[in-house]
Amino acid sequence: xxxxxxxxxxxxxxxxxxxxxxxxxxxxxxxxxxxxxxxxxxxxxxxxxxxxxxxxxxxxxxxxxxxxxxxxxxxxxxxxxxxxxxxxxxxxxxxxxxxxxxxxxxxxxxxxxx
Amino acid sequence: xxxxxxxxxxxxxxxxxxxxxxxxxxxxxxxxxxxxxxxxxxxxxxxxxxxxxxxxxxxxxxxxxxxxxxxxxxxxxxxxxxxxxxxxxxxxxxxxxxxxxxxxxxxxxxxxxx
DNA sequence: TTAGTATATAACAATTTGCTTATATATACA
DNA sequence: TGTATATATAAGCAAATTGTTATATACTAA
Numbered sequence: 001x002x003x004x005x006x007x008x009x010x011x012x013x014x015x016x017x018x019x020x021x022x023x024x025x026x027x028x029x030x031x032x033x034x035x036x037x038x039x040x041x042x043x044x045x046x047x048x049x050x051x052x053x054x055x056x057x058x059x060x061x062x063x064x065x066x067x068x069x070x071x072x073x074x075x076x077x078x079x080x081x082x083x084x085x086x087x088x089x090x091x092x093x094x095x096x097x098x099x100x101x102x103x104x105x106x107x108x109x110x111x112x113x114x
Numbered sequence: 115x116x117x118x119x120x121x122x123x124x125x126x127x128x129x130x131x132x133x134x135x136x137x138x139x140x141x142x143x144x145x146x147x148x149x150x151x152x153x154x155x156x157x158x159x160x161x162x163x164x165x166x167x168x169x170x171x172x173x174x175x176x177x178x179x180x181x182x183x184x185x186x187x188x189x190x191x192x193x194x195x196x197x198x199x200x201x202x203x204x205x206x207x208x209x210x211x212x213x214x215x216x217x218x219x220x221x222x223x224x225x226x227x228x
Numbered sequence: 229t230t231a232g233t234a235t236a237t238a239a240c241a242a243t244t245t246g247c248t249t250a251t252a253t254a255t256a257c258a
Numbered sequence: 259t260g261t262a263t264a265t266a267t268a269a270g271c272a273a274a275t276t277g278t279t280a281t282a283t284a285c286t287a288a
Contacts, residue, residue, distance in 0.1 A: 005207060005208070005209055006207060006208065006209075007209065008135065008138060008139060008142070008208055008209060008211065009135060011138065011204075011207070011208055012132070012133055012134060012135040012138045013133075014133075015129050015130075015132045015133035015138065015204070016129075016130070016133030016134070017133070018126070018129045018133070019126055019127075019128075019129035019130030019131070019132070019133040020126060020130070020275090020276085021122065021123060021126040022276095024122060024125065024126045024129065025122060028122070036234080036235090037234070037235060037236095038233090038234065038235085046276095046277075046278095047277075047278065047279085048234080048235070048236090049235090049236075049237080049238095049277085049278075049279085049280095050276075050277060050278080051235095052235060052236055052237080053236090053237090053276080053277085054276090056236080056237090068284090068285085070285070070286075071233065071234060071235095071284085071285055071286060072233095072234065072235085072285095073234075073235060073236095086207055089203055089204070089207055090125075090129070090203070090204060093119060093120060093125070093200055093203055094119070094120070094122055094125055095119055095120075095121065095122060097122065134245090134246085136246090150264080150265090151264070151265060151266095152263095152264065152265085160246090160247075160248095161247075161248065161249085162264080162265070162266090163247085163248075163249085163250095163265090163266075163267080163268095164246070164247055164248080165265095166265065166266055166267080167246075167247085167266090167267090168246090170266080170267090182254090182255090184255070184256075185254085185255050185256060185263065185264055185265095186255095186263095186264065186265085187264075187265060187266095
C-alpha cells in the first residue's frame, strides 16, 4: 500500500471536487501561490459569488484554508490536510497554470487588487 | 513536464468521470481483471441499466473497451487510450478492490455467470 | 461616520446526473 | 423454432450541480 493510500469513498469525493475545470485550475494555482477571491474572478470571468462558492467547497473538505489580510481574504493550499497527498499526485500531472497569474500581473490586476 | 501531462480540460473531464464511487471502483477492478456487466450488477447492487450506463460513459472516452464472448460482453481497460496514463496515476493510489471479485467467487456468482 | 471595496450567503433557475422501469436486441440452447 | 439469458437503450424523475442576482457583513479610508 502506498503512503498516499486513501479509502475509495474519500477518493471519489475528492476526484468529484477536482473534476470541475474551475476548481481544478484553482487548486493547481493555489499549490504554488496564495490568491484572493478577486484574482480568481478576473481569471475565470465568472461572478464573485461563483468563485466564493467553489472556494467554499474546497474549504469544506479542508483542501484550502483562508486567511484575512486587511481587506482581502487570501486562500492557500492546506498541505497538512489528509487529502493533500492524494490531490498532489493528481496536480503533479497537470500542466502549470501560473501563466494565468502572469497575465493578471501584466494587466496590473494582481498588484492593484491584491 | 511529466510524460503523463494532460491538458487541464481533459484532466477535469476524466476526474469528473472518476469522481463517482461506482465508476471509480469499476475502473480500479478493471485495471486488473476483465469483467462482464452482470458481475458489476452483483457487486454494486444496482440495476443492470445503471451499470450499463456507467460503462457507456467510460467507453465513450475510450478508457474501457468491450468484447463479446458468447452470451456475455466483457469489459476491459483500454491501456492504449490517451487518458490511461493519467488515470493509472490515480488508480495506483487506491486500495485494491479485488476482494469484491473474491466475494463473488465465494458466492459462486463469478463462475456461474461469466 | 459615511462611502467604497472585498467577500459570503441566500434564493432561484437551468442543466446535469444517476437512478428506475419498460422495452429492444443478440445470443444460447432445448 | 421458441424460450431464457445478457446487455443496451429510451423515457421519466428526483436530487445534485453551477451559475446568476440580490443582499448582508467586514474592513478601509476620507
